[in-house]
Amino acid sequence: MEIKISHSEKNLSGELQITGSKSESNRLLILQSLFTSLQVKNLSNSDDTQVMKKALQSKEEVVDIHHAGTAMRFLTAYFAAKEGREVVLTGSPRMQERPVKLLVEALKSIGAAISYEKEEGFPPLRIKGKKLTKDEVVVQANISSQYISALMLIAPSLPNGLEIKLDGQITSAPYISMTLEMLQHAGIKGEFKNNRIKIEPAESLPAKTINIESDWSSASYFYSIAAICDEAELKLSNYRKTSLQGDSCLAKIYSQLGVETEHENDSIILKKKPCKKPKRITEDLQNSPDIAQTIAVTCLALGIECQLGGLHTLKIKETDRLVALKNEIEKFGGKVDITNDSLRLHPAKTLNKDVSVATYNDHRMAMAFAPLALKVPFKVEDAMVVSKSYPDFWEDLESLGFDVQREG
Numbered sequence: 001m002e003i004k005i006s007h008s009e010k011n012l013s014g015e016l017q018i019t020g021s022k023s024e025s026n027r028l029l030i031l032q033s034l035f036t037s038l039q040v041k042n043l044s045n046s047d048d049t050q051v052m053k054k055a056l057q058s059k060e061e062v063v064d065i066h067h068a069g070t071a072m073r074f075l076t077a078y079f080a081a082k083e084g085r086e087v088v089l090t091g092s093p094r095m096q097e098r099p100v101k102l103l104v105e106a107l108k109s110i111g112a113a114i115s116y117e118k119e120e121g122f123p124p125l126r127i128k129g130k131k132l133t134k135d136e137v138v139v140q141a142n143i144s145s146q147y148i149s150a151l152m153l154i155a156p157s158l159p160n161g162l163e164i165k166l167d168g169q170i171t172s173a174p175y176i177s178m179t180l181e182m183l184q185h186a187g188i189k190g191e192f193k194n195n196r197i198k199i200e201p202a203e204s205l206p207a208k209t210i211n212i213e214s215d216w217s218s219a220s221y222f223y224s225i226a227a228i229c230d231e232a233e234l235k236l237s238n239y240r241k242t243s244l245q246g247d248s249c250l251a252k253i254y255s256q257l258g259v260e261t262e263h264e265n266d267s268i269i270l271k272k273k274p275c276k277k278p279k280r281i282t283e284d285l286q287n288s289p290d291i292a293q294t295i296a297v298t299c300l301a302l303g304i305e306c307q308l309g310g311l312h313t314l315k316i317k318e319t320d321r322l323v324a325l326k327n328e329i330e331k332f333g334g335k336v337d338i339t340n341d342s343l344r345l346h347p348a349k350t351l352n353k354d355v356s357v358a359t360y361n362d363h364r365m366a367m368a369f370a371p372l373a374l375k376v377p378f379k380v381e382d383a384m385v386v387s388k389s390y391p392d393f394w395e396d397l398e399s400l401g402f403d404v405q406r407e408g
């Protein structure tokens with residue numbers, strides 16, 4: 001479905017309830033399958049969490065996780081350690097291009113039986129669940145932190161736990177800390193020191209209900225909206241001052257653009273007043289790759305330069321996000337230079353009209369561009385891609401006065 005999106009106001013206020021972090025949700029679903037005493041509140045309503053839930057309940061041979069990277073990686077480890085179960089774990093055509101070799105190699109080194117159904121290094125995988133008894137593994141850490149989180153999540157269910165040595169530079173590190181802190185919160189002992197992670201085995205865990213904080217990556221689109229407005233006051237519920245989610249760095253990044261974050265009980269209030277714009281935004285996003293698209297489009301809307309680094313993982317996400325950003329920003333008249341790990345935006349003097357934004361099967365392409373409608377109306381192709389992480393996105397924009405016309 002294509003949509004046409006516009007907004008005529010420059011002052012916005014409203015309240016939103018975004019559901020739980022999809023990263024935290026998908027970790028907890030794995031932990032809940034391993035330790036049934038855990039209960040979860042505020043689970044994400046994203047497609048990625050739905051497919052994870054379904055996969056964990058499935059009795060079929062073929063388990064299809066569509067576009068969900070966390071589900072692919074976490075379930076590879078989960079099924080490898082599930083004695084007596086044999087599955088073919090597969091996903092969308094794009095998932096079949098997203099690498100998984102380093103995780104498969106690491107799992108094989110501790111005794112897993114995994115083979116490739118098509119191309120070596122990529123899904124689909126045939127996994128014969130086995131008892132994994134080795135307790136040490138080495139994994140390269142600069143491609144995806146999801147490989148490391150996957151190993152950490154099954155570690156407490158292994159007879160001797162697991163010591164994971166991380167090789168090379170660590171990418172998306174806050175997601176590893178998130179996994180560790182969630183394990184600890186559930187009652188599992190573990191530590192992360194000097195490139196070594198050690199997770200102790202656990203036979204059972206005390207009964208506990210875990211309340212998932214709402215999704216900070218989804219909140220990024222409202223930071224962008226607030227920054228682009230002259231004045232705004234947006235209240236988002238279920239966010240904490242101390243977050244497990246690395247994308248909570250948004251508060252600091254967007255303060256440069258005049259967006260202040262106030263904490264009130266369990267909510268955040270994003271406040272924007274008219275202010276002087278900086279000449280440019282410069283950020284290293286190695287720790288928070290999922291907000292790169294949001295920040296680039298905010299800068300395009302505000303007509304300021306943007307230099308983003310630490311983006312080497314963007315090429316292997318839902319699409320090659322560096323190329324997708326360049327293509328779509330240039331339709332509006334901005335100029336973008338990309339390398340393998342960086343993006344530089346030279347903003348447009350005036351934004352082109354009648355643009356149709358392609359979304360490349362990538363939820364974040366649709367959502368990152370949406371706030372630009374405060375400056376110029378445009379079309380978004382295949383707009384329902386948002387459901388991967390945020391199915392209510394367009395309705396939530398309508399509640400803030402955006403005109404969202406659904407076509408076709």
Ligand SMILES: O=C(O)C1=C[C@@H](OP(=O)(O)O)[C@@H](O)[C@H](O)C1
Pocket residue numbers: 022023024070143144145146149171172175289290313
């Ligand atoms: O562990 C997680 O929940 C995630 C880790 C990150 O991936 P990489 O570690 O592959 O960068 C992030 O981009 C993804 O959206 C979610």
Ligand SMILES: C=C(OP(=O)(O)O)C(=O)O
Pocket residue numbers: 067068069070071290317318364389
């Ligand atoms: C990269 C993402 O997700 P995943 O890797 O889990 O598919 C994302 O949500 O931006």
